[in-house]
Amino acid sequence: MSYVKPKFRHPRLPTNRLGFTVADYDGAISTLCAGCGHDSISASIRSACFESSLPPHRIAKVSGIGCSSKMPTYFLGKSHGFNSVHGRMPSVATGASLANRDLTYIGVSGDGDTASIGMGQFVHLVRRNVNMTYIVANNGCYGLTKGQDSATADLGSVSKYGDVNGFDGIDLASLAILQGASFVARSFSGDKEQLVPLIRAAMAHNGFAFIDVVSPCVTFNNHSGSTKSYEETRAHLDMMPLDFVPMREEIKAQYDEGTSKSVTLHDGSAIHLKKAISGHETDNRQTALNTIQQANAENRVLTGLLFLDPNSQNLNTKLELATRPLNELGKDELCPGSKVLKSINEGLR
Amino acid sequence: MKQIKGINDFVVKFANVNGTGSASANHLFAKSIFRMGIPVSPRNIFPSNIQGLPTWYEVRVSKNGYLGRRGGVDLMVCVNPQSMEKDIASVEPGGYFLYDSTKPLASHLKRDDITIIGIPLTEMCMKEFPVPRLQQLLKNVVYVGALAALLDIDFAVLKGLLNDQFKGKEKLISSNVHALEMGYQYATENYQCPLPIRLEKGGNVAPHILETPHILMNGNTAAALGAIYGGATVAAWYPITPSTSVVDAFAKYAKRLRIDAGSGKKNYAIVQAEDELAAMGMVVGASWNGARAFTATSGPGVSLMSEFLGLAYFAEIPVVLINVQRSGPSTGMPTRSQQSDVLASAYASHGDTKQVLLFPATPQECFEMTVQAFDLSERLQTPVIMMSDLDLGMNDWMSPPLEWDDDYEMDRGKVLDAEGLDNVETWGRYLDVDGDGICYRTLPGTHPDKGAFFTRGSSKNEMAVYSESGEDYVQNVDRLLRKFDTAKKLVPEPKTHPPIEVKKPKTKLKLGALFFGTSASPAYEAVEMLAKEGYPIDTMRIRAFPFHTDLDQFIHDHDVVFVIEQNRDGQMRQLIMNECQIAPTKLTSVLNYSGTPITARDIANQIRQGLDTKSAKVVPLHKETA
Numbered sequence: 001m002s003y004v005k006p007k008f009r010h011p012r013l014p015t016n017r018l019g020f021t022v023a024d025y026d027g028a029i030s031t032l033c034a035g036c037g038h039d040s041i042s043a044s045i046r047s048a049c050f051e052s053s054l055p056p057h058r059i060a061k062v063s064g065i066g067c068s069s070k071m072p073t074y075f076l077g078k079s080h081g082f083n084s085v086h087g088r089m090p091s092v093a094t095g096a097s098l099a100n101r102d103l104t105y106i107g108v109s110g111d112g113d114t115a116s117i118g119m120g121q122f123v124h125l126v127r128r129n130v131n132m133t134y135i136v137a138n139n140g141c142y143g144l145t146k147g148q149d150s151a152t153a154d155l156g157s158v159s160k161y162g163d164v165n166g167f168d169g170i171d172l173a174s175l176a177i178l179q180g181a182s183f184v185a186r187s188f189s190g191d192k193e194q195l196v197p198l199i200r201a202a203m204a205h206n207g208f209a210f211i212d213v214v215s216p217c218v219t220f221n222n223h224s225g226s227t228k229s230y231e232e233t234r235a236h237l238d239m240m241p242l243d244f245v246p247m248r249e250e251i252k253a254q255y256d257e258g259t260s261k262s263v264t265l266h267d268g269s270a271i272h273l274k275k276a277i278s279g280h281e282t283d284n285r286q287t288a289l290n291t292i293q294q295a296n297a298e299n300r301v302l303t304g305l306l307f308l309d310p311n312s313q314n315l316n317t318k319l320e321l322a323t324r325p326l327n328e329l330g331k332d333e334l335c336p337g338s339k340v341l342k343s344i345n346e347g348l349r
Numbered sequence: 350m351k352q353i354k355g356i357n358d359f360v361v362k363f364a365n366v367n368g369t370g371s372a373s374a375n376h377l378f379a380k381s382i383f384r385m386g387i388p389v390s391p392r393n394i395f396p397s398n399i400q401g402l403p404t405w406y407e408v409r410v411s412k413n414g415y416l417g418r419r420g421g422v423d424l425m426v427c428v429n430p431q432s433m434e435k436d437i438a439s440v441e442p443g444g445y446f447l448y449d450s451t452k453p454l455a456s457h458l459k460r461d462d463i464t465i466i467g468i469p470l471t472e473m474c475m476k477e478f479p480v481p482r483l484q485q486l487l488k489n490v491v492y493v494g495a496l497a498a499l500l501d502i503d504f505a506v507l508k509g510l511l512n513d514q515f516k517g518k519e520k521l522i523s524s525n526v527h528a529l530e531m532g533y534q535y536a537t538e539n540y541q542c543p544l545p546i547r548l549e550k551g552g553n554v555a556p557h558i559l560e561t562p563h564i565l566m567n568g569n570t571a572a573a574l575g576a577i578y579g580g581a582t583v584a585a586w587y588p589i590t591p592s593t594s595v596v597d598a599f600a601k602y603a604k605r606l607r608i609d610a611g612s613g614k615k616n617y618a619i620v621q622a623e624d625e626l627a628a629m630g631m632v633v634g635a636s637w638n639g640a641r642a643f644t645a646t647s648g649p650g651v652s653l654m655s656e657f658l659g660l661a662y663f664a665e666i667p668v669v670l671i672n673v674q675r676s677g678p679s680t681g682m683p684t685r686s687q688q689s690d691v692l693a694s695a696y697a698s699h700g701d702t703k704q705v706l707l708f709p710a711t712p713q714e715c716f717e718m719t720v721q722a723f724d725l726s727e728r729l730q731t732p733v734i735m736m737s738d739l740d741l742g743m744n745d746w747m748s749p750p751l752e753w754d755d756d757y758e759m760d761r762g763k764v765l766d767a768e769g770l771d772n773v774e775t776w777g778r779y780l781d782v783d784g785d786g787i788c789y790r791t792l793p794g795t796h797p798d799k800g801a802f803f804t805r806g807s808s809k810n811e812m813a814v815y816s817e818s819g820e821d822y823v824q825n826v827d828r829l830l831r832k833f834d835t836a837k838k839l840v841p842e843p844k845t846h847p848p849i850e851v852k853k854p855k856t857k858l859k860l861g862a863l864f865f866g867t868s869a870s871p872a873y874e875a876v877e878m879l880a881k882e883g884y885p886i887d888t889m890r891i892r893a894f895p896f897h898t899d900l901d902q903f904i905h906d907h908d909v910v911f912v913i914e915q916n917r918d919g920q921m922r923q924l925i926m927n928e929c930q931i932a933p934t935k936l937t938s939v940l941n942y943s944g945t946p947i948t949a950r951d952i953a954n955q956i957r958q959g960l961d962t963k964s965a966k967v968v969p970l971h972k973e974t975a
Contacts, residue, residue, distance in 0.1 A: 080793035091630025099640035
């Protein structure tokens with residue numbers, strides 16, 4: 001790195017409930033391309049953790065391989081992180097979550113990491129409802145290997161090299177809903193207003209929370225003809241704004257008529273959805289899928305909370321794990337001792 | 350005809366059709382011998398199939414306590430017409446052939462150098478039992494009854510075993526006992542009982558067997574118990590023969606022994622993953638987060654886990670992998686035993702990697718080494734692979750009872766907690782403070798300000814900051830090598846035995862034999878056979894990789910060293926050639942890679958052949974002239 005991130009911060013930066021400023025959620029300086037959508041996602045994750053007053057060291061960041069998976073270095077420098085294997089972050093996250101159920105897990109992946117090499121692990125992660133937030137920074141191309149189409153590239157999108165993509169793109173949000181995900185959202189890296197409350201809600205959700213974030217690649221997929229450029233995405237955005245109100249805060253804001261619905265999460269926090277789409281019910285998989293299909297057919301990039309099951313049971317609950325994290329258990333809890341072994345021996349005679 | 354004779358010293362083989370209930374009857378036979386206090390080692394030689402193909406069960410009875418295969422069959426119990434031709438041909442001259450005589454033996458199969466015992470098993474069962482399923486199942490019990498008479502099995506022991514097996518199901522007990530009696534009666538009425546080969550309680554059994562109350566268990570169950578006692582809390586796995594029963598057994602014991610007393614909830618997690626990649630990923634994730642985690646697999650699974658094994662090696666994350674080896678590739682022979690993953694495991698993954706391996710030879714060692722694997726992997730912050738195989742993992746072995754020291758403390762290795770982090774002046778994840786190549790780890794969630802870092806493969810410096818500098822890379826991988834050197838002192842040392850005294854040795858060459866795992870038992874037996882013939886052979890049983898310095902010394906001290914193993918390419922020999930400063934010409938391979946476990950007779954034959962050529966051609970190195 002040619003330069004160091006300045007440590008200087010305004011002395012009167014606001015603090016959150018734990019007394020942390022937003023700077024306490026900073027990471028190392030980004031080495032992604034200037035203008036990369038991923039940096040905006042990093043900033044949104046940072047804001048979300050700050051606003052939700054999460055202790056930074058109680059968050060664990062996991063990622064696979066790719067531009068997206070470098071991101072965890074660029075936020076939450078006081079959290080442990082793991083840059084693992086291409087497409088295999090889901091399994092690492094699953095193991096980590098089993099070992100210590102008390103941490104907050106943020107997984108960051110890309111469209112190549114999730115929709116191609118990691119597709120198998122992704123659907124099984126969804127199926128197991130591992131308690132984590134899983135963000136896909138979706139730019140429709142392989143940035144780190146210089147711009148090949150990914151499996152989420154839209155049919156007909158033109159690559160930087162002029163090739164027209166002849167395959168249907170995989171819609172990860174629809175797939176997640178089909179596979180039983182308990183929290184599914186889509187957003188746009190350039191829409192912090194929506195992305196921050198979505199991430200906060202995702203982290204408060206009890207179970208697997210998936211956010212597919214369209215995040216343009218400025219270097220390899222931001223030209224005319226690309227369906228995932230900033231311009232194209234902005235031109236077709238159909239946003240469903242929302243607010244997130246954590247459990248401890250009183251609901252102060254008066255929601256006007258635009259507020260169509262409130263959803264309460266298991267911990268008492270609430271999501272206020274500020275726009276309704278006719279026929280779309282966030283707690284109904286069928287209508288959620290229909291709404292997405294409709295938007296896709298009409299070339300709209302529909303963003304917001306698409307589906308939520310507030311009563312979801314995460315993997316730890318499904319496996320009936322005791323409340324104490326497994327990584328805290330010692331010899332007394334784990335080792336049955338010599339007397340028990342003697343009786344086991346007896347049974348083998 | 351001269352009949353084979355012997356008390357408590359013979360080989361019985363059962364030829365069955367799989368899926369016909371023969372397994373439990375054959376087990377009943379073997380266990381009754383075990384309960385009589387006579388050394389016995391049963392082996393399943395079975396196809397990759399659920400129903401209909403030939404399957405065999407070989408039972409070695411050995412007064413001296415040899416638990417490996419001897420080679421040859423003294424008594425064949427043949428209830429499978431499909432394989433009868435080969436089965437009858439495989440009986441040793443002077444041996445015995447018991448078959449279902451409902452259908453008479455084809456004249457071209459008859460041999461006059463063996464004793465043929467016909468029992469109309471099917472006919473008897475058709476007459477006696479009305480339900481077709483029972484006719485099939487109890488046919489197996491009838492031949493066990495006949496064997497009780499022919500070999501002098503204690504009938505009370507058999508009944509006791511049935512009582513244990515079918516506790517609370519009186520009807521089943523009585524029908525099984527009835528079937529036993531039918532066979533027993535038929536044999537006594539029609540044949541001279543017992544045969545010249547027979548059992549005798551106590552009698553001539555070796556004192557070291559009589560003195561210890563042995564248990565009968567398979568290596569996979571023992572490894573599972575090791576995981577329980579070693580404090581494993583996360584097991585992630587994908588079903589694959591022959592390792593599946595490791596996690597099955599872990600689940601069984603955990604359900605009993607790992608329930609939180611207050612809440613009734615589980616102090617363990619088992620996840621059946623979508624594949625071996627995910628299984629290993631879960632283990633890596635859980636271990637990174639401070640839990641003791643493990644997986645069990647076999648060759649094809651190890652291949653799929655290789656990428657993660659490499660990352661765990663470079664990122665220095667503890668991993669416990671139980672590799673129950675089998676033959677060949679994915680569409681290989683999953684139910685056949687081999688020791689053929691030695692090289693694939695030792696150098697698992699891409700880049701410069703070396704993995705720690707443990708080689709258990711008995712269920713007792715499967716238990717102890719699994720516990721040790723957790724300690725070693727956390728102490729060394731690296732994967733530890735326990736190299737079992739199908740023969741050890743899935744077959745019942747007579748073993749001294751498992752022992753546990755209640756003073757045992759888990760070695761969690763160099764992990765800094767919050768207090769530790771506050772007390773240390775400079776902390777860097779990859780700083781070799783102690784000079785042993787092992788650095789101080791921190792776990793996620795430990796300290797508000799200190800100890801957080803980004804775990805990655807090798808693009809990092811000592812402070813865990815991203816770096817692609819060549820110097821940083823070299824420094825890191827050289828330290829990993831230093832750590833591997835440290836491992837040499839921590840892994841189980843090899844076991845050596847001086848040669849059995851030979852009064853008039855037939856060779857002046859200093860002979861040695863190296864072996865590991867399931868090759869050990871038949872190797873020791875072969876060494877005893879050869880000592881009787883005038884060839885004294887020193888032995889060393891390898892128990893871990895990296896190799897102990899004693900191994901180099903052992904090879905230096907001998908003129909010819911036989912490396913006994915169960916794969917085609919002499920993989921252990923190659924590993925030794927790679928890792929030790931020795932003359933490779935000293936190492937002569939003794940191999941078996943047929944998929945059925947190596948026999949003592951085979952080993953002895955190969956060494957004899959080796960000795961013929963050796964004494965003619967090889968000049969001992971120390972006598973070389975310039």
